[in-house]
Amino acid sequence: MVRELEKYLRPGIGVTTYCPGCGEAILMGLILRAIDELGLNMDDMLFVSGIGCAAWIPSPYFNADTLHTLHGRTIAFATGAKLANPKLKVMVISGDGDLADIGGNHLIHGARRNIDLTVICANNMNYGMTGGQVCSTTPVGAVTMTTHQGNPFPPFDLCRLVRAAGAVYVARYAVTQPLPLIRSIKKALQTEGFSFIEALTPCPVQFGRRNKLGKPAEMLKSLMARCVMKERAEKLSPEELKDKIITGEFTDGRD
Amino acid sequence: MAWQKVKSTLPAGSYYFSGDEAVAEGAIAARCGYCAGYPITPATETLERLSVRFGEVGAVFMQMEDEIASICSCIGASWAGAKAMTITSGPGFSLMQEGIGYAAFTETPVVIVDAQRAGPSTGQATRVGSGDIMQAKWGSHGDYQTIALSPWSVQELYDQTINAFNLAEKYRVPVLLMAEEATAHLRERIQVGEEVALYNREKKPGAPPFGTEEDDGVPPMPTFGDRERLLVTGSTHDEWGIRKITHPDVHERLVRRLHNKILHHRQEIIQYETYYLEDASVVVVCYGFTARSALFAVERLREEGKKIGMVRLKTLWPFAQEVVKDIGSKVKKILVPEMNMGQVAGEVMKYAACEVVPYSQVNGEIIHPHTIMEQLRRLS
Numbered sequence: 069m070v071r072e073l074e075k076y077l078r079p080g081i082g083v084t085t086y087c088p089g090c091g092e093a094i095l096m097g098l099i100l101r102a103i104d105e106l107g108l109n110m111d112d113m114l115f116v117s118g119i120g121c122a123a124w125i126p127s128p129y130f131n132a133d134t135l136h137t138l139h140g141r142t143i144a145f146a147t148g149a150k151l152a153n154p155k156l157k158v159m160v161i162s163g164d165g166d167l168a169d170i171g172g173n174h175l176i177h178g179a180r181r182n183i184d185l186t187v188i189c190a191n192n193m194n195y196g197m198t199g200g201q202v203c204s205t206t207p208v209g210a211v212t213m214t215t216h217q218g219n220p221f222p223p224f225d226l227c228r229l230v231r232a233a234g235a236v237y238v239a240r241y242a243v244t245q246p247l248p249l250i251r252s253i254k255k256a257l258q259t260e261g262f263s264f265i266e267a268l269t270p271c272p273v274q275f276g277r278r279n280k281l282g283k284p285a286e287m288l289k290s291l292m293a294r295c296v297m298k299e300r301a302e303k304l305s306p307e308e309l310k311d312k313i314i315t316g317e318f319t320d321g322r323d
Numbered sequence: 324m325a326w327q328k329v330k331s332t333l334p335a336g337s338y339y340f341s342g343d344e345a346v347a348e349g350a351i352a353a354r355c356g357y358c359a360g361y362p363i364t365p366a367t368e369t370l371e372r373l374s375v376r377f378g379e380v381g382a383v384f385m386q387m388e389d390e391i392a393s394i395c396s397c398i399g400a401s402w403a404g405a406k407a408m409t410i411t412s413g414p415g416f417s418l419m420q421e422g423i424g425y426a427a428f429t430e431t432p433v434v435i436v437d438a439q440r441a442g443p444s445t446g447q448a449t450r451v452g453s454g455d456i457m458q459a460k461w462g463s464h465g466d467y468q469t470i471a472l473s474p475w476s477v478q479e480l481y482d483q484t485i486n487a488f489n490l491a492e493k494y495r496v497p498v499l500l501m502a503e504e505a506t507a508h509l510r511e512r513i514q515v516g517e518e519v520a521l522y523n524r525e526k527k528p529g530a531p532p533f534g535t536e537e538d539d540g541v542p543p544m545p546t547f548g549d550r551e552r553l554l555v556t557g558s559t560h561d562e563w564g565i566r567k568i569t570h571p572d573v574h575e576r577l578v579r580r581l582h583n584k585i586l587h588h589r590q591e592i593i594q595y596e597t598y599y600l601e602d603a604s605v606v607v608v609c610y611g612f613t614a615r616s617a618l619f620a621v622e623r624l625r626e627e628g629k630k631i632g633m634v635r636l637k638t639l640w641p642f643a644q645e646v647v648k649d650i651g652s653k654v655k656k657i658l659v660p661e662m663n664m665g666q667v668a669g670e671v672m673k674y675a676a677c678e679v680v681p682y683s684q685v686n687g688e689i690i691h692p693h694t695i696m697e698q699l700r701r702l703s
Contacts, residue, residue, distance in 0.1 A: 127554060
């Protein structure tokens with residue numbers, strides 16, 4: 069976190085609780101950078117989060133109104149707050165387990181209703197806070213504390229899911245793509261309606277360790293190598309796309 | 324001013340409403356700004372009426388994807404400044420329990436109407452029961468307090484809906500209006516007065532929103548957008564909302580204050596009515612629709628010269644323990660007729676020194692006055 073963004077942090081809270089090498093502290097900085105570049109006033113904002121590591125990005129660190137809710141119910145809480153006071157600029161920040169597993173039904177209905185919420189889903193591909201269990205975004209074959217012989221089930225493509233449900237802005241970037249991710253968060257904040265960004269973030273302690281993905285720096289490098297922009301991916305063969313993660317904007321409200 | 328007299332939203336006069344409609348009109352009179360729900364028998368008619376009437380008065384009605392989302396969106400709306408309510412029946416009430424626990428722990432005013440039907444599970448959707456009384460007290464995990472009201476008429480569904488909002492806002496607590504299918508679907512004439520007294524939540528800029536100096540206080544409640552930079556969390560928190568998830572003293576203090584703020588104020592919260600207690604040797608302790616049958620039975624037996632009295636509990640939680648204790652020390656026997664397996668009878672036994680006789684009926688029908696007369700004849 070650069071010093072100039074510290075003005076957005078709640079005074080007196082001190083260090084974050086993120087594990088060494090966690091990408092979510094990077095994401096925290098990128099969200100604040102987007103808010104700063106847009107010149108938004110934190111007094112007009114409400115940050116709603118659920119349960120899990122990513123839910124701690126705004127609560128208690130952001131110096132704004134924050135609603136740290138029940139596991140999975142984040143979108144429902146945010147919907148009520150936004151409808152009761154439409155002047156609030158409401159941003160939801162939570163993890164893949166919170167938003168897509170236990171909260172999957174609320175996520176698709178939120179997208180369908182197209183209420184003006186900006187949703188940032190930090191996807192670390194497992195349940196980090198509870199010690200690294202399988203979730204709906206864990207790749208097939210990945211080892212977790214509840215899939216010791218490898219995950220047998222395919223993961224959700226969250227962007228396809230949320231887009232199909234009706235969100236007007238849908239994008240995926242990794243925290244290793246800071247500039248496009250900041251641009252995307254800005255665009256999502258400026259888009260009226262339900263906008264959704266899947267932010268890929270490495271979890272070295274709970275996920276990387278068990279899948280022998282190396283040290284935090286190696287996980288970041290591997291994420292950089294695996295992410296390809298959508299436009300480039302269109303020109304690649306299925307063979308070349310194997311193990312790649314397609315990033316970019318999947319809908320931007322115009323189609 | 325916390326208390327305020329405002330004009331009724333309906334013109335003063337007499338109206339012929341169903342219980343479900345009376346709940347909707349009571350919510351509008353209380354200036355409810357947000358209602359979310361999910362269709363369920365026998366509560367659906369309230370949602371249907373609100374979906375029309377809220378549009379006329381400028382409040383927000385939302386049909387959500389389930390009851391969990393309904394109560395959670397109400398909690399969000401409450402923190403955003405609206406008086407909020409959700410309406411359901413048993414199966415939905417079960418789903419709402421995690422939200423009720425969250426509302427209790429974050430001290431969020433919210434009204435939950437449970438038009439009780441015959442359970443457990445899907446049970447008999449169109450038939451009556453009072454099986455959710457203990458769930459209203461113990462439904463969510465951990466120790467917490469709620470306020471639960473038991474109306475016996477369409478008039479009271481209107482009045483107690485307003486009362487529920489006032490209690491929720493005053494004590495910053497979820498208030499459960501434990502209606503029953505029989506009153507929800509009953510049609511009766513009700514009177515609407517010129518004015519209603521409403522409690523508006525107290526704000527105190529800069530004051531801690533989650534703690535008081537007293538061990539039984541209700542903190543002022545700011546809302547989102549007040550520039551108070553609120554931290555609302557369902558984790559254990561200090562008076563400023565900062566998570567304190569391993570501090571024994573913070574947890575103990577918070578849990579105890581949330582109990583005390585309700586239990587220490589129970590004399591102000593609890594409402595009940597007494598009938599023919601002066602010389603009674605047998606008393607019926609009852610609530611909800613069953614009290615209608617009980618009063619009929621008591622009055623018939625009085626005509627026969629039997630010394631029978633009655634207490635009607637309008638508030639179920641916090642429990643009217645002083646009232647029950649007092650009666651239990653003066654009479655020979657107490658009969659507790661209920662449309663469940665003795666949920667309130669057990670509470671009466673806790674506090675009454677005399678013999679307590681439960682009468683349970685769980686067939687999805689109201690308890691007939693003659694059934695209660697028969698029970699009372701056996702006891703007197």
